[in-house]
Amino acid sequence: MKDHARTGLADAFTALYGLAPEACFAAPGRVNLIGEHTDYNEGYVLPFAIDRVARIGLRIRPAESGRLLRIASTRGGQVVEAESTGLAPALVAPWARYVAGVFWAMEQRGFALPGADILLDSTVPVGAGLSSSAAIECAVALGLNEHLGLGLSREELVLICQLAENDFVGAPTGILDQSASLLSTSDHALFLDCRTRESRPVDLPLAANGLQVLVIDTRVSHSHDSGGYKELVLACTRGATELGVTALRDVGIDRLVEAQDTLAPEIYRRVKHIVTENQRVLDTVELLERRGPAAIGDLLLASHTSMRDDFGISCAELDLAVDTAVAAGAIGARMTGGGFGGSAIALLDASRSAVVADAVHSAFAEAGYLTPEIFAVVPGPGARAL
Structure with missing residues (x-):
């Protein structure tokens, strides 16, 4: 499958730029099993890489052509052109900032990069909370x-990608997404101390x-550079300061x-989520190692309740997805990702997959919501050359 993926990307690259790529690379999206918004609070997270990836074809341009x-993108649109040094967000289209931002971040680290041709292709759904940008x-x-x-x-690449996301794209995220994409291994979650x-x-x-x-993509799009995400970061910072x-x-x-007596009610709720979520990550790791994945359902549900009631990042579609999946037999379920839309995940016996998916589709149709995209994910390897 990798050879087929590389061949298709290489053919598209050649058709667009007139020359074949010199190399092709892939990096996965991720599901965060548990540990939401704890990363930028220096806490614990437990993501795993999924078998949905962003791929690039890359060719370094000759020195005489400048930088x-x-x-x-294989999704169409115009080719974005800019100098590889002295980049600024205003110089490139929003979707291309995730590529250009890495060049910018490399320059901040002291690397004078040459010019390049890049073609992007991705199977990670955009806005689904599966970290399409970090991929x-x-x-x-x-x-x-x-x-x-x-x-x-x-590990250094994780920080470069975070710098690109924070200071070039403008999304104040932690290192969860980039770590999952670069450091994960097949059939494992990644326990990360942020x-x-x-x-x-x-x-x-x-x-x-x-x-x-199962991933249940509600198709309610979200963006990490939105005001809601930034307000949560500020609330956590204020809580820590106080x-x-x-x-x-x-x-x-x-x-x-003590925190409840000290902090304003809304700040306290945000703090409560982070504190209890950190503990849930530790408890999940302990249960996985002692009893296996079937034992973690209650922790997934508690995490979703905390995100809904204390952190305020769920939405009606996510709540319906979680509640319906559990009612249809899932061991546990929770929203995953930054929130305000995106996806929920459901942990279930594989034999219940079709039953749970059908129940969620029916519930969304009855509620008049968009038809969700539902698909299974496998804990896969991190970023790699194709």
């Missing part, structure tokens, strides 16, 4: 690093246990009573 960067950034960063021999570690940036794989043997994770800690990672469950 022209050309970016195109693009990671494919570009890995491609530049390996093809140009820059010698950066994958303060120390230390990570390790955690066995997630879904198929071996007869289990499956509690006298560096980050909410430093607030334990035992301080929630």
